Amino acid sequence: MLNCACQNQSTKTIEVLPYVGSDDIDSVVEVNNPFGRNHMTKVIYYKKSNTLFLTYNEDGELIDSLAEDKKYRIHGLRFVKLNNGSKRYQNFKHGVKDGSGWLIDEKGIVRERVYYVDGKALKELITYFPNGSLKTYQYLTTYGIVFEQEYTEVGDLIKDRGSPVALFREQQDSVQVGNDFRAIVELAIPSRAELRLFFFNPSDSTLLKEIPITYSENSSYVKIASEATSQNDNGVYLHWILSSSSNKGEVKRDGYGAHYFKVYR
Numbered sequence: 595m596l597n598c599a600c601q602n603q604s605t606k607t608i609e610v611l612p613y614v615g616s617d618d619i620d621s622v623v624e625v626n627n628p629f630g631r632n633h634m635t636k637v638i639y640y641k642k643s644n645t646l647f648l649t650y651n652e653d654g655e656l657i658d659s660l661a662e663d664k665k666y667r668i669h670g671l672r673f674v675k676l677n678n679g680s681k682r683y684q685n686f687k688h689g690v691k692d693g694s695g696w697l698i699d700e701k702g703i704v705r706e707r708v709y710y711v712d713g714k715a716l717k718e719l720i721t722y723f724p725n726g727s728l729k730t731y732q733y734l735t736t737y738g739i740v741f742e743q744e745y746t747e748v749g750d751l752i753k754d755r756g757s758p759v760a761l762f763r764e765q766q767d768s769v770q771v772g773n774d775f776r777a778i779v780e781l782a783i784p785s786r787a788e789l790r791l792f793f794f795n796p797s798d799s800t801l802l803k804e805i806p807i808t809y810s811e812n813s814s815y816v817k818i819a820s821e822a823t824s825q826n827d828n829g830v831y832l833h834w835i836l837s838s839s840s841n842k843g844e845v846k847r848d849g850y851g852a853h854y855f856k857v858y859r
Contacts (some may be wrong), residue, residue: 633657644667644669663688687712699724723747733760733782739769741782749841751786757849758782758789758833777830780817785809786839791818794831796852802830 608699625639637716638646649658656673661856663669673683679700687695691710699705703726709717727749733741733756760780783789787809793802805818832851837844 628688638827648820658740665689684708685710718750728785731782731784733758735760735780743784743787743838745786746841749786749839750837751840751842751845754838754845756848758784758787758836759791759832759851777832777834778817782807783807783816784838788837790835792835794833796829796831799831799844 661670684695690713697706744753
């Protein structure tokens with residue numbers, strides 16, 4: 595329904611760009627002073643039975659936008675300007691939160707990023723200080739918070755717990771290609787950290803693959819596949835090393851994991 599032109603943190607801007615293709619519009623209705631407020635709401639009816647509501651304040655500023663599907667459920671990107679000047683953006687899918695969300699303060703600084711799947715907060719929940727620096731990073735799965743970090747405003751790492759290897763033990767996170775098997779690993783990659791993965795063959799502990807991973811502006815979580823192992827092996831072992839940047843110096847810690855392919859036996 596709505597497109598979000600979302601630039602990186604350094605530009606500190608997000609815009610709501612409703613698509614209004616003239617060929618798709620059935621009719622447009624303007625409603626003045628809805629709910630007794632000095633606002634104007636533009637209702638755009640599309641030929642495919644979708645409806646877009648755009649509400650403007652007395653200064654002509656967009657303060658609320660939402661799209662509904664043909665069953666009157668919010669669908670697409672919802673935008674609301676809050677009373678304190680902050681702006682909230684959240685993607686919906688047929689009435690439930692699904693996809694990325696942002697909170698932008700009155701100065702245009704991204705203060706929160708969140709991701710929903712079918713109405714539940716999953717993957718990343720990230721908060722930022724007013725100066726734009728990282729405050730907290732949490733990675734959520736169906737098991738809850740599996741990894742989190744917290745920084746002070748000057749960049750001191752004050753909390754670092756859990757495993758950045760968010761999903762590795764689940765048997766369904768395996769793929770079979772011919773007679774070979776690969777473990778699919780979901781990783782949490784905070785912006786102030788670097789992660790190195792080492793995959794080992796469980797039968798003789800030989801190194802299968804080494805992967806260095808750093809934060810990307812496009813995505814700070816990633817799924818990767820281990821090196822292929824034969825059907826004679828029961829799984830793959832993993833060793834991870836996390837190096838986090840802190841104002842007081844680099845902080846390193848590591849951990850291990852095992853992934854078994856019993857789903858194919």
